[in-house]
Amino acid sequence: MLEAFTENRIVIEKSQKSLTFIFISSCCEYWGGSEELWSETARYLSSHGFKVASFKNSVRNDNRIKQLRADGIKVRDIHILILFLRKFSFFLEKNIPFLINLKVFYLKISSWFTKKRNSTLFVISQGENFDGAEIAKLCIQFDLPYIIISQKASDSVWVHGRRRRMMQDMHRQAKASFFVSQHNLFLTQAQIGYKLTNAEVIKNPYRVDISQPLRYPQTENDVFKIACVGRLWILDKGQDILLSVLAQEKWKNRDLHISFFGNGVDREALIDMANLLELKNVSFPGFVENIVDIWHDHHALIMPSRAEGLAIALVEAMMCGRMGIVTDVGGVSEVVEDDITGFIASGASFQEIDKVLERAWQRRYEWENIGKEAFISIRKLIPPYPERIFADKLVQLCQSDVPIQI
Template structure:
């Protein structure tokens, strides 16, 4: 059994490793991926159909029973970027460059970056270089619900992904999102319905999606409600339980008709 949490078009198997990778993935009884996009890409990367590939949901860190109350606005909207500080994957530099544009400097919006990572200082230096006044780095926060009690929308300009928990969690909390069309993002976030999807992880595409989000800012709560309704239909409330049941089914399929020993039967 293999679980693949992330994949990227930038990561391919070299000639000295591709045969081992193919043997590993084709020999696995099950290959679990966190998004259809990751599974489709993996099939291309190993040149195999991988019929044993299937999707799995990761556990998330917010309550599925509680919708976070809509934050007060007080003439200021708050956007959260919740991700490890790693611009090569999460694209925080794209969001900073959008916020450096004159129109965003003048708008009543605050962007807060939540997370830690090895590129913390580099991103802070970039924000300082761009002289952005409405951006804050808030570090790691254990209580994800607390983030969405204060913020109206998620921004996640990822360059590659699996299926980001930040998106799943923001939707459970009834918040819209601005994301890029990579891996599982657009499988969960529907452009113009539950959020805003940039066609690519480029500055021009993400800036355009941000503009569309701003133009619809009076509709953010309604869009967030639609996000909550969509995640309820797609994501199980107990991903761990669902996956545990699947593992037991895989084990049953494996042992098949092999008779149990008397000791196993007694247990």
């Protein structure tokens, strides 16, 4: 991995610095794990002298945005444009003439972008595997080279009709399509109905920089502390299932505490649900900037997700020497070995979450050693600086006149 990264860096150092990269995030959240790959890659390319611009669906002046701006990368809000495109996507389908006069992405992108197509690459980063379809449609109409990142594909969400046709065109005409797990790649191919010959799995960056597993925390009064880390969004993350499981008397009476870290639209709903169920062994500490702080005093991770790409929270927990209690969604089984580096539920249901938590609980005095195995295993699967590897791929794609068969 390290040798490959060294070679990749040489490519970037020798490349023409006249290349321009336009990053566009179609994810509707202000910030989430799906934003880390494009933003860290943008920062890396900018630091090496490449021209970088970025546009995002909904911008709030949080720490990540401030960091990008401090590095000289402006982040422009295109929320209104994306709402317009989604509401009137049938105009794009019919190629209504007035759209030809629409300046690229509503943002006064200079005409030299279109004059220098061969040295410019648009990077469309999706929270799902279809939410950037309207942006890709504009790229196709303006004959602008682009690549697609898909951060998640869900077994329960299949787009249809016009949206599916746009999704097909988006992937078919991209210079390359990138996914964060093999599961997401295979599922997307099933959803669009053909095999992608220009697709590849790329890993997300993570915010853990340690060379040894964190010291395993002592148990106070023999209470084991599990962290549920992720956006408080019931539809995907499934925290409601976990709360229902914990409402059983057997879990209420055990020496177990679960902390729900993160923010999201369902925070109040989950707190109200916990109060309704009279759960005394849960808490909602909110968002934590430094993820390592969580693992100084929590023994394991639990993720009852209904859908994932490949959760950065899981990778970071394993990097810190903490095992995961997880559902078999997205790329989870690509990095966790059941009963060896963690515990995997076959699905996101009450029965399966209860069973996997019970299995883990019966082996709770082994969690430290399982976490150490996870620490070793994950480093064989995830390279040290995924954003730098991805940056090199973008440079090569930007210099290529035709789609690359990956």
